[in-house]
Amino acid sequence: MDASVTAPRPGRDARLDMFRGLALVMIFINHVPGTFYENLTSRNFGFSDAAEAFVFMSGLAAGLAYSGRFVSGPLWPAIAKVWARARQLYFVHLSITMIALAIFAGAAWWFGLDEVLEKNNIAPIFGFPLQAMIGLPLLTHQLGYLNILPLYMTLLLATPLVIASGLRWPVQTMLGSILVWALAGQFRLNLPNFPTQGGWFFNPFSWQILFVMGLLSGMAMKQGRRFVPKSPVLFGLAAAFLLLVLLWVKIPPLGDIGRQGLGLLSKLGLPFYVTWFDKTFLALPRLLHALALFYVVASLGVMHGIAESRLMTPLRLMGRQGLAVFAVGTVLSLLLQAVKTGVEGGLLLDTLLLGGGLLLLTGLAYVLTRTQEMTRAASRPAG
Numbered sequence: 001m002d003a004s005v006t007a008p009r010p011g012r013d014a015r016l017d018m019f020r021g022l023a024l025v026m027i028f029i030n031h032v033p034g035t036f037y038e039n040l041t042s043r044n045f046g047f048s049d050a051a052e053a054f055v056f057m058s059g060l061a062a063g064l065a066y067s068g069r070f071v072s073g074p075l076w077p078a079i080a081k082v083w084a085r086a087r088q089l090y091f092v093h094l095s096i097t098m099i100a101l102a103i104f105a106g107a108a109w110w111f112g113l114d115e116v117l118e119k120n121n122i123a124p125i126f127g128f129p130l131q132a133m134i135g136l137p138l139l140t141h142q143l144g145y146l147n148i149l150p151l152y153m154t155l156l157l158a159t160p161l162v163i164a165s166g167l168r169w170p171v172q173t174m175l176g177s178i179l180v181w182a183l184a185g186q187f188r189l190n191l192p193n194f195p196t197q198g199g200w201f202f203n204p205f206s207w208q209i210l211f212v213m214g215l216l217s218g219m220a221m222k223q224g225r226r227f228v229p230k231s232p233v234l235f236g237l238a239a240a241f242l243l244l245v246l247l248w249v250k251i252p253p254l255g256d257i258g259r260q261g262l263g264l265l266s267k268l269g270l271p272f273y274v275t276w277f278d279k280t281f282l283a284l285p286r287l288l289h290a291l292a293l294f295y296v297v298a299s300l301g302v303m304h305g306i307a308e309s310r311l312m313t314p315l316r317l318m319g320r321q322g323l324a325v326f327a328v329g330t331v332l333s334l335l336l337q338a339v340k341t342g343v344e345g346g347l348l349l350d351t352l353l354l355g356g357g358l359l360l361l362t363g364l365a366y367v368l369t370r371t372q373e374m375t376r377a378a379s380r381p382a383g
Contacts, residue, residue, distance in 0.1 A: 063217060
């Protein structure tokens, strides 16, 4: 799913940074529901949304960052490097969870917005406080809009095994990932929730297929080749599918016909994860739309120039500082949820809130990037 040339391009891939930044912007906007601007994000133009892009690009970045260590160095340091990132994600997740609880508790205590305590899966914390306090660090109780880092962390724990397998048998590794996805849907395999019922909103057994595809693509890019070959036929099919889906979601009669067709397939015995749009189990329509989108975008050579342009600098900076931007953006989005609960407003308020938040995130990314550059410059030997 990458569009790397036969020889690796020097430095960072600006496309990856740009699209990660764009995904983070859309996630931030979507995490403040009820604004005008959420109508402009990718989920309104297809079956998939920014979450699929985030997971795929996380796998792509992991393949680029970690796979070389499994080729050229001792095994344990290579594994430890990946798991250190997973550990970092775990503590970031716990930190933003505690901050989110403080935001909603403050909104209820100081401003009388008790209704915020009934949203975002917060209610069980008050209904079953002892059990919920156990569930939070075990990741079996996750607040709404705070589900994706536990998924990412879990996938990173499995990454060394996937890299080791992918270096030797890339195609078989991808086929194994597809099998795991199918088994998860067929038997509804998922990690459990506690103290509530059900499983994780982002089921790792299902969503791993996107991460593995990204991981294997990143590993191939690292070696100056492609995991999925560039093919005019495949490009045409993917582009046609994207156009069909766009018409499906934008023309109600056509969408009705499509859903009726999927309903017919369901009556014929095909399982739900093939015939519907379930997000937890990453149903086939969502998965195919995401893969088609990634393939088409990555196959367009013009994307290199666009990604490297000055206009895309804010997105590139946010993409480079993905974890910090995601964490701060998540906290900001939950704060803005509380603000919108207590303050009525329309387009102007949405613009001020989201625009101010995006400016803050861009400034954060710039400061962090400049700090890294200054630190590297200071560490270089003189002369």
